Amino acid sequence: MALPRWLILIVFCQLVQVFMSYDGGATPASIDKIQNSGIPWTQAELGLLGSLDKFGMTISSVLWGKLLQTVPAKVLLVMGLALNSASTLAFGDIEMKESMYAAKLLMGITQGLQCVWSTCWVLTRAPSEFRTVWLGLGAVSAGVGNGIGTAVAGFGTSQGLPYAFAWRVESAALGVLWLLLVLCPSEALAIDQRELDVADASPVGNDLDNEDTPQSNVQRCGLSGGSAFEEALFEFQKMRSLSGSFLSVHSESRRENVIRSADAFCEVSFCRTRAKTNYALDVAVVVEADGVLEQLGQLGRNKLYVWTVLALSAVMFVTSGIQFLWVRLFMQAWGIGKGVTITGFLVTSGLGGAAGVAIGPRAIDRCGGFMSNEGRIGSLHFIVGVMGAASCGAIISIGVLFLKWTTDSLGAPSSTHYMLLYAIWGALFVLFAGFNAALAGLTGINISAVSPPMRSLGSGCTVSVQNLLGYAMGPLLPGLIMDFLSSEGPQPPVGAPSGADDPRSRVLCCGMAFVLLGALAALWSCLAAWAVAKRAPQGKANTQALLNASTTSLL
Numbered sequence: 001m002a003l004p005r006w007l008i009l010i011v012f013c014q015l016v017q018v019f020m021s022y023d024g025g026a027t028p029a030s031i032d033k034i035q036n037s038g039i040p041w042t043q044a045e046l047g048l049l050g051s052l053d054k055f056g057m058t059i060s061s062v063l064w065g066k067l068l069q070t071v072p073a074k075v076l077l078v079m080g081l082a083l084n085s086a087s088t089l090a091f092g093d094i095e096m097k098e099s100m101y102a103a104k105l106l107m108g109i110t111q112g113l114q115c116v117w118s119t120c121w122v123l124t125r126a127p128s129e130f131r132t133v134w135l136g137l138g139a140v141s142a143g144v145g146n147g148i149g150t151a152v153a154g155f156g157t158s159q160g161l162p163y164a165f166a167w168r169v170e171s172a173a174l175g176v177l178w179l180l181l182v183l184c185p186s187e188a189l190a191i192d193q194r195e196l197d198v199a200d201a202s203p204v205g206n207d208l209d210n211e212d213t214p215q216s217n218v219q220r221c222g223l224s225g226g227s228a229f230e231e232a233l234f235e236f237q238k239m240r241s242l243s244g245s246f247l248s249v250h251s252e253s254r255r256e257n258v259i260r261s262a263d264a265f266c267e268v269s270f271c272r273t274r275a276k277t278n279y280a281l282d283v284a285v286v287v288e289a290d291g292v293l294e295q296l297g298q299l300g301r302n303k304l305y306v307w308t309v310l311a312l313s314a315v316m317f318v319t320s321g322i323q324f325l326w327v328r329l330f331m332q333a334w335g336i337g338k339g340v341t342i343t344g345f346l347v348t349s350g351l352g353g354a355a356g357v358a359i360g361p362r363a364i365d366r367c368g369g370f371m372s373n374e375g376r377i378g379s380l381h382f383i384v385g386v387m388g389a390a391s392c393g394a395i396i397s398i399g400v401l402f403l404k405w406t407t408d409s410l411g412a413p414s415s416t417h418y419m420l421l422y423a424i425w426g427a428l429f430v431l432f433a434g435f436n437a438a439l440a441g442l443t444g445i446n447i448s449a450v451s452p453p454m455r456s457l458g459s460g461c462t463v464s465v466q467n468l469l470g471y472a473m474g475p476l477l478p479g480l481i482m483d484f485l486s487s488e489g490p491q492p493p494v495g496a497p498s499g500a501d502d503p504r505s506r507v508l509c510c511g512m513a514f515v516l517l518g519a520l521a522a523l524w525s526c527l528a529a530w531a532v533a534k535r536a537p538q539g540k541a542n543t544q545a546l547l548n549a550s551t552t553s554l555l
Helices: 005-035 043-067 073-093 097-125 128-158 164-183 227-243 252-266 292-300 303-332 338-366 373-410 414-448 452-486 503-516 518-535
Strands: 270-274 280-284
Touching (some): 005 043, 005 073, 005 097, 043 097, 043 292, 043 303, 043 452, 073 164, 097 128, 097 414, 128 164, 128 303, 128 414, 292 303, 292 452, 303 452, 303 503, 303 518, 338 373, 338 414, 373 503, 373 518, 414 452, 452 503
Antiparallel strands (some): 270 280
């Protein structure tokens, strides 16, 4: 009996993501306990500890994307989830720097698989009318996981529980999900190429019009909705996979074999039909590049893909940096208790994120979605607007940090002290809302800009880049900068407020201000992606939606 898609979405896309993202909140909320555990830590070492799982995702995501093209998804997912649960338990129970580093790295390596698979599964299995919402739920589950990790670790450690308690809870939850995964049918977890919405996909920036196409190898045919072609394409891809290697068209003879195979097995090599938006849709037989390097080269030449990756990376940089510095900044510089600090983070990021998710996916759908270039232009218009609001929140927060620095030096009254606290929390609420409103659209545009056969690899590259430049650099770069500014070596325990002129408070303010500048980089990247989409030919879908290569590589 086939499992319903919504059940797979909830259990294996959402719940697994929730508890894999759990450590992203538990680590920052436990930093003060880890720092007070007797092991000497510098700011840079703490930043490395918070970012090593993201480095693991970076180095593994491209490999997972390639493996998902050839290895059954269930085999990889069962192995990855078991390793993730074991490494999570090890991180909490082994109090040694080297072991904690190794466990964090392994957690990230296995999380990379989940991110790549869930994105591709949703894109291929989600009903077309709910695709944007389902993609947006990925951001929701990651945020919920971060919130749960922050709450369990933050409130638990503030009540005297060891920081290992939070990791044992996470490991147990992942173990239960692993058992459910083992019992799940393989077919329900597969990334089904037949479900790809080929007729709507139109990556931009790559024209494939060529009047020199040999007519003897071209069949002109009118298809209703493209479904017949999709089925023929799937059969052709199955035929290719049995050969154990990718097809190449670098020589004349091999090129002719490709076209003859397409004619014989698919009964179509080139189709011209009408898309839903009443413009001509050119569809060609998919021919994949020979190796990973060639496919990576194609991704690098896709400007829309590159700019959306950079925008996603900047968003992740800001959110991970804020989360990593939040507890120490407000306990140290504002002198408030850990319970209030954790509550402030949960309210600000939780309500702000919920507001963004409530607005974003629906607005993206009303703007046209992301499976056609006209839709991308409208969606990017909306994304630029909400990113502008998020950037305003970041600029206001930087101003508040500067005023905090100044007023502390002048011995300002406590009323100003709390006014600044409420001001920065309000500005960060706007930032979180703007980011979460844009995430579903950016993710959809990023993946739909890649040809269907390369989407698992494209998703892997996206996860790698956004984890390296975003999640990993968010904790690490501020830690390095704060180490450089403080020059104090291992940090003393985090505790009571440090005083008006204590340099540690100022260093933390500088670190947070540096992180918030990433919001401007996110806005710039979205503007560049919008410009690329607007420059693309309008009223015509590219053949590149299936090929993602130049005409000369096919004919």
